[in-house]
Amino acid sequence: MAPFGKIYSYPGNFRVSRAQVVAAHNGLEVPLVEDFKMGVDNKTPEFLAKFPMGMVPALECADGFCIAEGAAICYYLARSGPKKDQLLGTDPKSQSIIDEWVFLAETELLPNVLPPTAMVIFPGYPKDNDRYEKSVTATVRALKRTETALQGGKKYLVGDSVTLADIMVAACVFFGTKVVIDAEIRKEIPNVVAWAQGLQALPEFKAMGEFNLLETRIKP
Numbered sequence: 001m002a003p004f005g006k007i008y009s010y011p012g013n014f015r016v017s018r019a020q021v022v023a024a025h026n027g028l029e030v031p032l033v034e035d036f037k038m039g040v041d042n043k044t045p046e047f048l049a050k051f052p053m054g055m056v057p058a059l060e061c062a063d064g065f066c067i068a069e070g071a072a073i074c075y076y077l078a079r080s081g082p083k084k085d086q087l088l089g090t091d092p093k094s095q096s097i098i099d100e101w102v103f104l105a106e107t108e109l110l111p112n113v114l115p116p117t118a119m120v121i122f123p124g125y126p127k128d129n130d131r132y133e134k135s136v137t138a139t140v141r142a143l144k145r146t147e148t149a150l151q152g153g154k155k156y157l158v159g160d161s162v163t164l165a166d167i168m169v170a171a172c173v174f175f176g177t178k179v180v181i182d183a184e185i186r187k188e189i190p191n192v193v194a195w196a197q198g199l200q201a202l203p204e205f206k207a208m209g210e211f212n213l214l215e216t217r218i219k220p
Helices: 014-025 045-050 070-079 084-088 092-121 129-149 164-176 183-188 190-200 203-208
Strands: 005-008 058-061 066-068
Touching (some): 005 014, 014 070, 014 164, 014 203, 092 129, 092 164, 129 164, 164 190, 183 190
Antiparallel strands (some): 005 058, 058 066
């Protein structure tokens, strides 16, 4: 079967991995464009004609449809296959709860997991210890909210199967285990850890990589 589309981005972008996990649930193939040069290829007239902001990830589908913004790509892929109802919900209440988790991932987890991780991983990213500590504190707050929702050994955030809520939150959590979520934090969120490790065991989550058991968080 031909790929559903292709994603432009730099390697290791967790926004891409979450899109690929969504696609895997719907039986869609969306490979990363090979030899894409960030800072070069995304500035060409051809790329900007399709994606005017010049940002990645950017999805170009086989039918010519183009869409950017990581969360929008995930929603489009979720809507485009046989597991649409599972991933997005079938009634206004379940759909809204899924959306609530997606927005928590985008507004609370992502903006706070990213700065500390970038300070450590990317050499040119500005180092700011105060921002680092505030981001870690905010990350833990969002993780504790997730911990509460998973009490009682729940396997999924909404309902009895994987939804877009699980995928979007898990992407931030998995990314956070590279630098921020260490053994001390894991003690406070045992339900989140069990949930993430359960998701990691699912074949559709292969693109997301490993839930890293970081011993001590890394500081810039």
